[in-house]
Amino acid sequence: xxxxxxxxxxxxxxxxxxxxxxxxxxxxxxxxxxxxxxxxxxxxxxxxxxxxxxxxxxxxxxxxxxxxxxxxxxxxxxxxxxxxxxxxxxxxxxxxxxxxxxxxxxx
Amino acid sequence: xxxxxxxxxxxxxxxxxxxxxxxxxxxxxxxxxxxxxxxxxxxxxxxxxxxxxxxxxxxxxxxxxxxxxxxxxxxxxxxxxxxxxxxxxxxxxxxxxxxxxxxxxxxxxxxxxxxxxxxxxxx
Numbered sequence: 001x002x003x004x005x006x007x008x009x010x011x012x013x014x015x016x017x018x019x020x021x022x023x024x025x026x027x028x029x030x031x032x033x034x035x036x037x038x039x040x041x042x043x044x045x046x047x048x049x050x051x052x053x054x055x056x057x058x059x060x061x062x063x064x065x066x067x068x069x070x071x072x073x074x075x076x077x078x079x080x081x082x083x084x085x086x087x088x089x090x091x092x093x094x095x096x097x098x099x100x101x102x103x104x105x106x107x
Numbered sequence: 108x109x110x111x112x113x114x115x116x117x118x119x120x121x122x123x124x125x126x127x128x129x130x131x132x133x134x135x136x137x138x139x140x141x142x143x144x145x146x147x148x149x150x151x152x153x154x155x156x157x158x159x160x161x162x163x164x165x166x167x168x169x170x171x172x173x174x175x176x177x178x179x180x181x182x183x184x185x186x187x188x189x190x191x192x193x194x195x196x197x198x199x200x201x202x203x204x205x206x207x208x209x210x211x212x213x214x215x216x217x218x219x220x221x222x223x224x225x226x227x228x229x230x
Contacts, residue, residue: 001169034216036152043202043220044152055218087152091215094166096142096154 002027002090006099012107019075021102023088028068032092035064035073038101039084047086048073078104109133109219111203116224119193129186129203129221137161137181140206140213143188145199146223153199156188157206157215171197193228200225 003026013019023033031051036044046055048064051071061076075082083106088099115127129141143155156177158165165177176189186203201224204217 032214036217038152043222044217045220046207046216046218049207049214049216049218089152089154089217095168096157096215098152098154101151 001095002029002093002097004088004090004097004099006086006088006102008102009100010103010105012105013078014107015078015080017078017107019078019082019104021073021086023066023071023073023099025069025071025090027092029071029090029092031067032090033064033066033071034089034091035062036087036089037082037084038087044087109205111205111219111221113201113203113221113224116201116226118227118229120230121194121228123193124189124191125193125226127188127190127201127203127224127226129188131184131186131203131205134205136179136184139208140215141177141179141186142204142206142215142217143177143186143201144204144217144220145197145201147196147199150199155201158186159206160213190226193226195228198226198228 005024033051035048038044052064063074085101085103110132113129140159142157156167158177174192178187203221205219206213207216207218
């Protein structure tokens with residue numbers, strides 16, 4: 001199984017900050033990686049797929065990069081609506097797996 | 108617009124069974140693979156199972172393999188998850204989600220999610 005490790009698990013940031021979240025895979029996942037945002041009490045929402053492709057309707061301040069075993073999600077200028085938990089997910093092989101999540105809090 | 112509505116959750120004793128349903132609308136259900144994922148209270152996301160559009164290919168997480176069965180009725184636009192031999196660690200909110208498809212090809216990206224249905228396994 002491919003294990004995904006996200007870092008940090010928690011981060012505190014202010015509106016306007018640039019935020020970077022890392023997802024490391026235990027085995028190569030090529031670019032078969034997606035990122036999701038989940039707000040409290042809500043279902044997850046797809047942000048990015050194929051490591052760097054922005055899902056339709058997602059603001060351009062979100063971006064993704066990486067391949068193989070290291071991936072990043074960047075929010076260029078944090079907005080109030082971005083305070084949420086973020087998850088990476090690999091789709092390179094079964095079983096599909098998610099990272100443990102990164103909770104972004106208001107500083 | 109795409110809508111996925113889960114139902115069937117509740118409180119069940121360990122060892123018993125439960126069947127979840129997910130009714131889809133707003134897209135041609137028979138053309139899309141469908142997933143179940145879950146989230147235990149206060150925990151992260153866990154993928155559970157996938158079933159492709161024609162029902163020919165399914166796959167499961169190790170934690171549920173042999174106990175859970177995913178199925179679909181394309182005539183009713185409905186996805187199911189039959190959960191047998193339930194354990195306390197199966198307690199979670201269960202989400203159904205649609206696989207991302209483009210140009211006739213689908214991949215295991217979950218592009219639309221339902222609101223979830225809660226399952227509690229407790230004596």
